[in-house]
Structure formats: structure tokens, C-alpha cells
Amino acid sequence: MRAAKLTAPETIELFDEPMIREPEAGEARVRVKAVGICGTDLHIFKGERSDVALPRVMGHELSGIVESVGSGVTHIKEGDHVVFDPVVSCGICKVCRSGHANVCADVKCFGVQMDGGFQDYIVVEAAKLYRIPEEIPFEEAALAEPFSVAANILTRTAATKEDRIVILGAGTIGLAILQAAKGMGASVLISDVEDTKLAIAKKFGADVTVNSKTEDLAGKAEEFAPGGADVLIDAVGIAPLTEQTVNLAAPTARVAVIGFDGKPMQLQPVVITKKELTLVGSRMNNGMFPKVVEWLESGCLDTAGMVTKSYPAEEIQQAFTDTLSDAASTVKTVIRF
Numbered sequence: 001m002r003a004a005k006l007t008a009p010e011t012i013e014l015f016d017e018p019m020i021r022e023p024e025a026g027e028a029r030v031r032v033k034a035v036g037i038c039g040t041d042l043h044i045f046k047g048e049r050s051d052v053a054l055p056r057v058m059g060h061e062l063s064g065i066v067e068s069v070g071s072g073v074t075h076i077k078e079g080d081h082v083v084f085d086p087v088v089s090c091g092i093c094k095v096c097r098s099g100h101a102n103v104c105a106d107v108k109c110f111g112v113q114m115d116g117g118f119q120d121y122i123v124v125e126a127a128k129l130y131r132i133p134e135e136i137p138f139e140e141a142a143l144a145e146p147f148s149v150a151a152n153i154l155t156r157t158a159a160t161k162e163d164r165i166v167i168l169g170a171g172t173i174g175l176a177i178l179q180a181a182k183g184m185g186a187s188v189l190i191s192d193v194e195d196t197k198l199a200i201a202k203k204f205g206a207d208v209t210v211n212s213k214t215e216d217l218a219g220k221a222e223e224f225a226p227g228g229a230d231v232l233i234d235a236v237g238i239a240p241l242t243e244q245t246v247n248l249a250a251p252t253a254r255v256a257v258i259g260f261d262g263k264p265m266q267l268q269p270v271v272i273t274k275k276e277l278t279l280v281g282s283r284m285n286n287g288m289f290p291k292v293v294e295w296l297e298s299g300c301l302d303t304a305g306m307v308t309k310s311y312p313a314e315e316i317q318q319a320f321t322d323t324l325s326d327a328a329s330t331v332k333t334v335i336r337f
């Protein structure tokens with residue numbers, strides 16, 4: 001079987017490896033069919049993640065076919081098309097037992113702290129696999145993971161169809177949140193610095209798109225939601241944008257913080273106090289796959305519109321360099337296995 005490994009920063013090599021082990025009780029072996037390249041993968045590729053040991057098989061956004069299952073597995077069987085929730089936690093600590101496994105102190109993600117999907121086969125805990133209809137192309141099904149991140153953010157911010165939602169950043173996550181929010185009937189303003197991304201956002205139903213480089217975001221946001229927006233999300237995840245979301249918030253608004261930015265941000269406590277804002281963190285996803293599979297089945301998402309380009313496994317190195325150099329116009333690059 002083939003396994004694509006990051007052997008050094010910016011170098012992915014395709015190896016011919018012995019077949020991966022048989023699944024044990026409660027596990028399944030999956031024939032990987034498609035894997036999305038995530039922002040996290042790009043950071044690791046560039047050597048920006050000191051917590052990732054090399055060589056590493058990256059990739060956590062995957063779809064595939066169940067090849068075999070271990071004993072005790074009944075919800076999926078050989079031949080099923082599946083998507084995979086890559087979040088792994090200890091399952092026994094207080095945080096896990098209280099239902100917040102995605103923020104367990106020992107939480108790990110496939111393809112980051114452990115080998116992931118950029119290989120022909122993977123063995124995983126069967127409970128993390130969710131069956132999808134066979135009509136859904138694998139490349140599009142690989143988007144289940146970013147949509148689970150969007151679902152988590154909308155859950156954490158308790159977004160409803162009455163809400164006016166402001167999303168800063170029309171990358172994969174921003175666009176996934178947009179689609180999910182429009183699906184529930186909310187109004188959405190989305191901003192970005194790339195017109196190509198904003199054109200896609202329009203196609204996905206954004207009520208207002210703003211190029212924050214050439215237009216007045218605060219003015220447009222005030223027009224869109226006089227007095228401030230109800231839900232605000234910095235979908236880029238950097239300190240200056242998170243600061244901005246707080247300033248665009250209406251009284252009692254919910255602000256999602258999803259960045260992994262280690263730089264400090266400057267917030268005046270008085271702004272949060274006066275408006276009784278709620279700042280909520282949102283990390284990966286916590287049990288959101290059933291909801292995402294429902295979305296995929298209902299056909300309410302434009303998953304095809306999210307896939308910019310797909311490459312065969314042999315061209316994975318090229319796929320990464322193209323994705324980095326075409327960042328302005330790339331929503332999602334998918335690798336086919």
C-alpha cells in the first residue's frame with residue numbers, strides 16, 4: 001500500500017509500505033478514497049508545527065470504503081462508504097466524561113499527532129466512522145470534517161435563523177459556516193480580501209459580501225445589522241480579526257474564537273461588559289458528524305462548489321505547493337487514493 005509521508009518540511013514522499021495491520025475488536029480498516037488538504041496540513045507541511053514529529057502521514061479530512069471490521073462492530077460493514085471523525089481523546093478524564101472530549105487535555109487528531117489519511121488504508125476506531133450514501137462523491141464527502149467544524153461553531157454560538165451572522169474570512173471554514181448558517185435560514189455577511197472567494201460566497205447565498213481591503217467593513221456591517229451582529233466569527237483565527245468581531249457585536253451577541261494564534265489581542269473589558277457579550281471557544285468538533293451526515297444526505301450543502309481541485313496521490317507534493325501558491329483562489333484541494 002502507498003503512504004504519503006512528510007519526511008522534511010515541504011517534502012512529501014510516496015512510499016510503498018507493507019499492508020497496514022488487521023482491525024482489532026471495535027476497529028475498522030478503511031480503504032481511503034479522498035482526503036482534503038486542511039490549513040493545519042499546510043502549516044505542518046511548512047514546518048510550522050513543532051509538536052508534529054516527522055516522518056508523518058498527514059490528513060484528517062477523509063472519506064473511504066470499509067474494507068474489514070473487527071469483532072463487535074455492527075453499525076458499519078465491509079463495502080460501506082464512510083466519513084471519519086478524526087478527533088481522539090482519552091475517554092476517561094473528567095472533561096471527556098462530562099461530554100467535552102474535543103477539549104480533553106490528551107486530545108489528538110489523526111494526521112497531526114498520529115498518522116492520518118494520506119495513505120491507501122487506515123485502521124481506526126469504528127465508532128468514529130459514519131456511513132454516507134454511495135451517491136456522494138468521495139471528494140465531496142471528504143468535506144464532512146470542515147463542515148463538522150462549522151457545525152460546532154454554530155452550536156457553540158447557539159446560532160438561530162433569527163440571527164444576523166458576521167463571518168470574517170471566506171476560506172474553507174468561513175464558507176462552510178456560511179453554508180450551514182444559510183441552511184438554517186440566518187442572514188450572513190461575510191468578508192474577505194479576495195474577490196474570488198467573495199464570488200463563491202455569493203454563490204453559496206451570502207446576503208452581503210465585503211472586501212475588507214477595499215470596502216468599509218464596519219460601515220457595511222452596521223448597514224447589514226444596525227446596532228451590531230448577533231453572532232460573529234473570525235474564521236481566519238488571528239488576533240486582529242478576533243478583536244474586530246468583538247467591536248462589531250450587538251448587545252448580548254455571541255463571539256466565536258477559533259484561532260490557534262498565540263499572539264495577544266487587545267480587548268477593552270468595557271466593550272464586553274457593556275454589551276454582555278459571550279465569547280466562546282470552539283475547537284475541532286464534538287460529536288457533530290451525525291448532523292453533518294444529515295446535511296450531506298439532505299443535499300442542502302454545495303459540497304461540489306467547495307472542491308477547487310483534486311489530484312491523484314502521486315501528485316500530492318504538487319497539490320501542496322499549488323495550494324500554497326494559489327491560496328487566493330483555492331477553497332479545498334482534495335487528494336484521491
Ligand SMILES: [Zn+2]
Pocket residue numbers: 038039040060061145146
Ligand atoms: Zn481540517
Ligand SMILES: [Zn+2]
Pocket residue numbers: 089090091092093094095096097101104105106
Ligand atoms: Zn479525556
